[in-house]
Amino acid sequence: MKMLLILLLLMTTLSCTSVIVHTNSAPSESLSDRDQDGVIDSRDQCQESIKAYRVDYLGCTVYQIIKREQPLAIDFVNGSGYLHPKYYPQIAQLAATLNNQPETKVLIEGHASNQGDNASINYKLSVRRARMVAQTLIKRYEISSDRVSTIGRGATMLKLQGDNQVFHQHNRRVTAILSDRVPTAKSQW
Numbered sequence: 001m002k003m004l005l006i007l008l009l010l011m012t013t014l015s016c017t018s019v020i021v022h023t024n025s026a027p028s029e030s031l032s033d034r035d036q037d038g039v040i041d042s043r044d045q046c047q048e049s050i051k052a053y054r055v056d057y058l059g060c061t062v063y064q065i066i067k068r069e070q071p072l073a074i075d076f077v078n079g080s081g082y083l084h085p086k087y088y089p090q091i092a093q094l095a096a097t098l099n100n101q102p103e104t105k106v107l108i109e110g111h112a113s114n115q116g117d118n119a120s121i122n123y124k125l126s127v128r129r130a131r132m133v134a135q136t137l138i139k140r141y142e143i144s145s146d147r148v149s150t151i152g153r154g155a156t157m158l159k160l161q162g163d164n165q166v167f168h169q170h171n172r173r174v175t176a177i178l179s180d181r182v183p184t185a186k187s188q189w
Contacts, residue, residue, distance in 0.1 A: 035059070053183040062184045067177055070094055070106075074133065076172040078115065081128030083136060091133060094176055095141035105179045106143075108134045110152045113171035119154060125172075127152030133174050 032041050037049045037059050044059035054062040072094065074087045098104055110130030112122035130150035137143045 050183070052186060054186050063181045064184050066180045066182050068180075070097065070176040070178055072133070072174055072176055074174050076125075076129055078113070078172065079125065081125055081132055083129075083132040088136070088140070091136050092141060095137055095143055097178070098137075098143050098147065101178075101180065103181060105147045105149070106137070107177040107179065108137075108148065108150045109175045109177060110150065111171060111173050111175070112152075112154050123152055123154035125152075126154050129172075129174050133176075 030040070030042060033039065033044070034041055035044070035047055035049050036051050037044070037046075037055045039055060039057070039059035041047065043057075046055070046058065046060035049055050049059055049061050056062055072087075072090050074083070074090060076082070094106070098106060108130045110126035110128070110133075112126040112129075114122070116122060127150070130152055134148045134150045137148055138145050
């Protein structure tokens with residue numbers, strides 16, 4: 001029994017032995033960091049990263065998403081997803097913002113009032129409203145479809161709480177959420 005334990009201990013010790021391999025490269029070459037981002041060139045997958053920005057363990061710039069809302073004063077008739085042409089100037093202004101910021105994407109959120117008994121109908125209306133604005137951005141103002149997305153919120157995010165026509169009108173709306181991908185600055189010690 002003692003012999004078996006000694007043999008097991010010896011096998012475990014031998015299997016944990018590591019081998020060190022030496023290379024002939026000079027230490028200064030293997031540890032070089034040409035773009036000075038803190039990641040050595042042999043591991044750096046983004047050789048042209050900018051020194052002022054944070055990088056991940058592969059040497060690629062770390063980005064953060066900044067979101068901001070651009071107000072749209074577009075109202076819809078009760079039970080309708082029809083977008084009246086009088087709102088085109090607001091959509092044109094949104095398109096101009098997107099054209100001036102080619103990396104920016106937009107999420108069009110459609111909303112509905114809590115009028116009526118059927119939440120499913122309100123949800124479908126909110127989707128239709130968002131899609132109408134998005135289609136106008138894409139077709140009329142030639143914004144690339146990969147920069148525009150939509151979501152229907154139904155009556156889940158009411159702007160005003162209450163049960164009168166004024167409140168319902170304010171809740172039947174769309175909003176534009178702009179998203180920018182911005183490099184994260186390095187922290188200063």
